[in-house]
Amino acid sequence: MNGFYCIFPINLFIFACYFTCDMDNSIKETVRGTFEQYLQNKGLRKTQERFAILDAIYSIEGHFTMEELADIMAANKFHVSRATLYNTMELLTDAHLVVRHKFDNSSQYEKSYNMTTHFHRICMACGTVTEVRDDKLREVIENTHSRGFAIAHTSLYIYGVCSKCAAARRRREKKLKEQKKNTSKS
Numbered sequence: 001m002n003g004f005y006c007i008f009p010i011n012l013f014i015f016a017c018y019f020t021c022d023m024d025n026s027i028k029e030t031v032r033g034t035f036e037q038y039l040q041n042k043g044l045r046k047t048q049e050r051f052a053i054l055d056a057i058y059s060i061e062g063h064f065t066m067e068e069l070a071d072i073m074a075a076n077k078f079h080v081s082r083a084t085l086y087n088t089m090e091l092l093t094d095a096h097l098v099v100r101h102k103f104d105n106s107s108q109y110e111k112s113y114n115m116t117t118h119f120h121r122i123c124m125a126c127g128t129v130t131e132v133r134d135d136k137l138r139e140v141i142e143n144t145h146s147r148g149f150a151i152a153h154t155s156l157y158i159y160g161v162c163s164k165c166a167a168a169r170r171r172r173e174k175k176l177k178e179q180k181k182n183t184s185k186s
Contacts (some may be wrong), residue, residue: 030059031113037093049080052090058100063108063129096152103129103157117141119156125165125180132158 035054056072058066064072066085073080074084080088083142089109092098106170108129117138118131141154161169 006030014061019155028058028116031111033081034113035092035095035097038091042091049084050088050091052078053080053085054092054097057092057109058111058113060111063101063110065106069109073088083120084141097108101129101155101157104125112130117154120164121158121160123162123165128162130162 031054035051036046039050043098051111052073053069056069056076056078060069062074066082066089069089070080070082070085073085089098089100090175093100093109096108097111097113101108101110101120103120106127118133121130121132122128137156141151144151
């Protein structure tokens with residue numbers, strides 16, 4: 001796994017944050033450039049905090065919550081307020097660099113630049129989210145032509161019960177049956 005340091009001068013102090021990442025430098029540069037252009041077009045400031053958050057997000061593999069992102073920032077000795085995190089996440093979502101998913105009653109995020117099409121399987125018992133890559137399904141969606149509608153991205157959420165939770169449920173049910181059987185014998 002590769003890593004990089006981000007150095008941020010803040011109030012005459014310099015903070016160095018180490019973020020691990022698997023993305024190559026060209027993707028990192030492209031994402032930063034896209035965000036810089038977005039901020040410039042919107043007339044917004046290009047702050048160290050915003051770019052530190054972007055760098056942290058692009059070091060995360062898979063989905064993450066705001067709490068997990070805050071923990072990563074703190075672990076890397078770069079503390080930002082919750083308001084800054086939420087506001088920056090809104091900007092990154094609007095810039096199409098992050099996607100927000102609503103799984104049941106929780107929100108999770110993932111980086112979206114250069115991501116392959118995938119779908120989400122959500123366990124209704126434990127809340128685990130797994131990514132599913134299905135080329136046939138992706139092809140069907142990509143070949144769906146909607147007149148007067150340009151597809152930006154697709155989302156598919158498949159709800160069910162994972163094998164781990166299903167096995168636990170079967171064990172509980174079996175145990176209850178045995179308990180009922182034993183109490184009826186008594």
